[in-house]
Amino acid sequence: MLKQTIAVTLLNLRSIPQRWGMSLATVLSIALVVGVLLGFMAMASGFRATVDGAGADDVAVMLRGGAMAEMNSVVERNDVRLLEVAPGIAADESGEPIISAELFVVVDGIKRTSQTRANLALRGVGLSGPELRPQFSLVEGRMFEPGTAELVVGESVLREFDGFALGETIRLGSNEWTVVGVFSTGGSVFDSEIWADLGVIQNLYDRGSSVQTVRARLTSVEALEALQEYVENEPRLNLEVLSERAYFARSAGGTTNLIMFLGWPLAFAMAIGALAGAWNAMYASVDARTRELATLRAIGFGGFPAFVAAMAEALVLAFAGGLIGAVATFLLFDGVSASTLGSGFTQVVFAFAVTPDAVISGVILALIVGFLGGFVPALRAARIPLLAVHSD
Amino acid sequence: MTDASGLYELKNLSKRYTRGKETVAIFDGLDMTISQGDFIAIMGPSGSGKTTLLNLLGGIDRPSSGEVLFEGQRIDNLGQGKLAKWRAKNAGFIFQFYNLMPTLSAAQNVELPLLLTNLSGKARKDRVKTALDIVGMVDRAGHRPAQLSGGQQQRVAIARAIVADPKVLLADEPTGDLDRTTADEILQTLQLLNKELGKTIIMVTHDPAAASYAARELHLNKGRFEEKGKA
Numbered sequence: 001m002l003k004q005t006i007a008v009t010l011l012n013l014r015s016i017p018q019r020w021g022m023s024l025a026t027v028l029s030i031a032l033v034v035g036v037l038l039g040f041m042a043m044a045s046g047f048r049a050t051v052d053g054a055g056a057d058d059v060a061v062m063l064r065g066g067a068m069a070e071m072n073s074v075v076e077r078n079d080v081r082l083l084e085v086a087p088g089i090a091a092d093e094s095g096e097p098i099i100s101a102e103l104f105v106v107v108d109g110i111k112r113t114s115q116t117r118a119n120l121a122l123r124g125v126g127l128s129g130p131e132l133r134p135q136f137s138l139v140e141g142r143m144f145e146p147g148t149a150e151l152v153v154g155e156s157v158l159r160e161f162d163g164f165a166l167g168e169t170i171r172l173g174s175n176e177w178t179v180v181g182v183f184s185t186g187g188s189v190f191d192s193e194i195w196a197d198l199g200v201i202q203n204l205y206d207r208g209s210s211v212q213t214v215r216a217r218l219t220s221v222e223a224l225e226a227l228q229e230y231v232e233n234e235p236r237l238n239l240e241v242l243s244e245r246a247y248f249a250r251s252a253g254g255t256t257n258l259i260m261f262l263g264w265p266l267a268f269a270m271a272i273g274a275l276a277g278a279w280n281a282m283y284a285s286v287d288a289r290t291r292e293l294a295t296l297r298a299i300g301f302g303g304f305p306a307f308v309a310a311m312a313e314a315l316v317l318a319f320a321g322g323l324i325g326a327v328a329t330f331l332l333f334d335g336v337s338a339s340t341l342g343s344g345f346t347q348v349v350f351a352f353a354v355t356p357d358a359v360i361s362g363v364i365l366a367l368i369v370g371f372l373g374g375f376v377p378a379l380r381a382a383r384i385p386l387l388a389v390h391s392d
Numbered sequence: 393m394t395d396a397s398g399l400y401e402l403k404n405l406s407k408r409y410t411r412g413k414e415t416v417a418i419f420d421g422l423d424m425t426i427s428q429g430d431f432i433a434i435m436g437p438s439g440s441g442k443t444t445l446l447n448l449l450g451g452i453d454r455p456s457s458g459e460v461l462f463e464g465q466r467i468d469n470l471g472q473g474k475l476a477k478w479r480a481k482n483a484g485f486i487f488q489f490y491n492l493m494p495t496l497s498a499a500q501n502v503e504l505p506l507l508l509t510n511l512s513g514k515a516r517k518d519r520v521k522t523a524l525d526i527v528g529m530v531d532r533a534g535h536r537p538a539q540l541s542g543g544q545q546q547r548v549a550i551a552r553a554i555v556a557d558p559k560v561l562l563a564d565e566p567t568g569d570l571d572r573t574t575a576d577e578i579l580q581t582l583q584l585l586n587k588e589l590g591k592t593i594i595m596v597t598h599d600p601a602a603a604s605y606a607a608r609e610l611h612l613n614k615g616r617f618e619e620k621g622k623a
């Protein structure tokens with residue numbers, strides 16, 4: 001049985017080029033499905049990686065209780081004072097707590113590729129701001145001078161948007177700024193931001209002395225609990241304290257899920273289309289081989305090898321499609337940077353990441369499409385009437 | 393009762409088709425005996441049921457009623473799997489349009505029936521070579537059907553039909569698609585298989601010249617046989 005199954009399967013596979021049009025269409029439609037799925041997965045995992053990369057366990061983020069996102073949070077000057085003396089917060093050489101009160105506003109930038117406007121986060125930070133991003137480094141230029149209209153821009157901003165080259169003057173809203181430095185935080189969300197002095201932003205944007213978030217370096221990962229306890233037991237503070245990692249995971253979750261919830265149904269709908277295509281192609285394949293299959297049966301071959309052979313053809317076409325889809329997605333998208341709305345409705349620039357897991361999912365999806373599309377035609381192959389030996 | 397030399401015995405064989413409301417009887421109560429070593433030409437007008445009869449003899453179709461006995465055993469009521477085994481062991485088919493696998497070489501085509509046996513790869517190769525030798529196609533063993541003429545393809549098909557050493561060869565218009573000279577060569581080959589190797593051959597043809605190569609001619613007409621003695 002094995003010998004005849006292998007023989008019929010080889011026979012079948014070798015005849016694929018005779019139906020190259022249909023076969024190619026099947027392969028490409030499956031490749032497209034896998035490409036779409038992997039594209040979305042790459043987007044989701046790239047976004048997650050970017051956001052995860054930004055989160056440290058030994059940095060605490062404090063927002064107004066129930067604010068969920070930075071954008072909706074208000075932290076008053078007095079709150080910041082109380083936090084400066086909180087336990088668990090690390091101090092620098094001169095004994096000052098490493099704490100940064102921050103505020104961001106949304107400004108317009110012009111995207112290089114599309115020449116359209118997109119939102120950017122302009123963040124006001126204190127001098128400890130960089131210290132709270134472990135990967136922070138100045139790539140070019142210098143840090144802004146406190147009290148001046150100078151700004152430093154993240155690498156992604158420089159890459160994706162017009163007008164942020166070092167030394168340039170740029171108008172954001174009604175204010176003129178000078179770009180004095182370019183920084184990198186190692187690919188995290190902050191690379192998509194513009195930083196300036198907190199006091200200057202509070203002034204220009206009429207925020208008085210309030211900020212949105214307070215970031216603090218913890219003495220250790222465990223110190224978070226002490227800080228949380230302090231904030232909870234201090235009646236004047238209504239703040240939520242969480243690790244930066246937890247904070248980013250929470251804000252990324254929504255976007256990642258959105259990408260995936262969009263991606264799977266779309267890939268699924270397209271998979272049904274590809275399934276119909278595969279079904280059709282396999283029917284055509286069986287039809288084209290009717291006389292051959294009947295002849296084999298007349299010689300004494302069983303129906304089962306014909307079934308296996310047709311399934312093998314369907315799965316080979318599907319596998320090829322899956323592989324092409326995966327490789328094409330990898331070549332086209334892996335590492336390509338994209339931007340999407342971050343949790344504050346600002347652009348987060350991230351790189352697509354085509355992960356091995358996603359490739360496996362894609363190939364499995366392709367094989368499922370091949371299996372379902374090939375099954376009924378394969379049954380038909382097994383049931384070709386013997387009298388078809390005389391057909392032409 | 394089967395006599396010793398009776399390879400086939402057809403008993404009260406009927407085959408009917410229903411077309412719409414109408415039932416058409418191709419044969420009705422056909423009886424016949426075919427002896428071991430016979431070379432029979434079945435002739436008759438188009439639509440007289442020659443192919444149908446061959447299908448019944450070859451176990452690729454079943455009668456509406458009656459019995460087909462082969463070496464005294466009924467084959468008309470064998471299950472699908474048993475019938476397939478019976479065909480693999482006993483019957484070699486030769487078709488008008490050769491029915492070779494286009495993607496396989498001549499040798500690979502000829503090898504197909506041997507894949508159903510327990511022969512080793514080496515034994516299969518030897519058998520294939522012998523079969524191709526008998527039909528004079530050894531030097532074309534590596535050619536694919538598209539690279540062969542019609543006559544050459546039919547030779548390969550004959551090699552495929554004999555390679556597993558079946559008792560009977562069933563040929564449906566084997567020269568129907570060939571010119572006279574090529575047809576004569578094919579018919580000489582069949583005659584040789586009958587005379588030298590003792591193969592029983594049942595050949596359907598509407599060509600009297602082709603039929604003349606057979607030892608016995610049967611004319612099928614309106615579901616009955618008329619035997620014509622040979623000069």
Ligand SMILES: Nc1ncnc2c1ncn2[C@@H]1O[C@H](COP(=O)(O)OP(=O)(O)O)[C@@H](O)[C@H]1O
Binds near residue numbers: 409
């Ligand atoms: N599967 C079938 N269904 C209905 N009628 C058939 C079928 N096969 C053959 N016939 C009819 O049976 C008759 C005999 O056919 P066939 O054996 O092919 O004749 P021949 O080979 O002598 O030309 C024809 O009239 C043909 O139309």
Ligand SMILES: [Mg+2]
Binds near residue numbers: 442444
């Ligand atoms: Mg016929």
